[in-house]
Amino acid sequence: ELGIDTYSSTLKIQLGISITWPDEHTSEYEAEWLKKRCFSEEARAEMRVDLFLPEHQYWGSDLQLPKIPFEEIMCNDESAYRWLCTLKKVGIVLLTGAATGQGELIRLGHRIGFLRLTFYGPTWQVQDKADANNVAYTTERLCFHTDYPALQHPPGVQFLHCIKQTAAGGESEVVDGFHVCNKLKKQNPEAYQILSSTAVDYTDVGVDYCDFAVHCKQRIIDTDSRGQAIRINFNNATRDTVFDIPAEKVRPFYAALKEFNDLLNSAEHKFTFKMKPGDVLTFDNWRVLHGRQGYPSCPEVTRHLEGAYADWDVVLSRLQLLRKRALKRD
Numbered sequence: 001e002l003g004i005d006t007y008s009s010t011l012k013i014q015l016g017i018s019i020t021w022p023d024e025h026t027s028e029y030e031a032e033w034l035k036k037r038c039f040s041e042e043a044r045a046e047m048r049v050d051l052f053l054p055e056h057q058y059w060g061s062d063l064q065l066p067k068i069p070f071e072e073i074m075c076n077d078e079s080a081y082r083w084l085c086t087l088k089k090v091g092i093v094l095l096t097g098a099a100t101g102q103g104e105l106i107r108l109g110h111r112i113g114f115l116r117l118t119f120y121g122p123t124w125q126v127q128d129k130a131d132a133n134n135v136a137y138t139t140e141r142l143c144f145h146t147d148y149p150a151l152q153h154p155p156g157v158q159f160l161h162c163i164k165q166t167a168a169g170g171e172s173e174v175v176d177g178f179h180v181c182n183k184l185k186k187q188n189p190e191a192y193q194i195l196s197s198t199a200v201d202y203t204d205v206g207v208d209y210c211d212f213a214v215h216c217k218q219r220i221i222d223t224d225s226r227g228q229a230i231r232i233n234f235n236n237a238t239r240d241t242v243f244d245i246p247a248e249k250v251r252p253f254y255a256a257l258k259e260f261n262d263l264l265n266s267a268e269h270k271f272t273f274k275m276k277p278g279d280v281l282t283f284d285n286w287r288v289l290h291g292r293q294g295y296p297s298c299p300e301v302t303r304h305l306e307g308a309y310a311d312w313d314v315v316l317s318r319l320q321l322l323r324k325r326a327l328k329r330d
Ligand SMILES: *[C@@H]1O[C@H](CO)[C@@H](O)[C@H](O)[C@H]1NC(C)=O
Pocket: 143, 236, 237, 261
């Protein structure tokens, strides 16, 4: 039995449908609710945008780095919503004016839910260290990389809080990996095919939060079923000396990697800036590759960043909740 009703409330009249099932149970569906779940391409595309925010705004050296005051996103839901939407769309947002001691990222973690614990601890200190267990903990230049491809599920979002900045050197560099992937695909489809199909060995061995010996295989360009890049897994410093591919595929692989690396480093694509104490850089670690210029080594610490990770699951969950609150809808 099928009936079409109009439900009237004090504010609006809603069309809907009421079904009485063979067991006499009745279900009522509002027209709007049903329309959103229609199997048409338009309805599904609209729902996809709502649930997954798939839109990307690509950028190169012309990036207008989005900036929001740190305390604003901490206490204002609309600002926090704007922060996370921009982080998803552009892949990078600079939060400004945080305090210049350790612990701000712990606060930021509470703001979204919780941080991602790794072998480097809940947060980690990027500074020149004796007996460094990671190239980041030296004063050396860091080439473009994503963090932690040695993990099966690399952290989705990275936070870097500048506590102290060196006078000479130490500039940050970022590049939109998805934008460069699109360029590579056009310029050399075969190189793109190689990097999106070859499993590369990564490893990380040492002691920090606890002792660790991790090994993982990742494709440098992870793609979805349509061949679109969804995650970059590239950290030359943790690429293993083991490389589990047939010998005849080694040279073509390196040629493809060189082409990708050259595109990443081209003046057209990379964006260079220098962080100030109180800056918190937040970025999509699956999309944006980052690096830094080297700086003079000194007996005392001249540059100090505190870093932390979060998973996209946690960040997107917070985004959805903030949207409901900020836009007063559900
Ligand atoms: C990767 O690391 C190797 C070994 O340290 C080095 O020779 C090579 O130049 C690096 N490549 C890139 C793209 O950074």
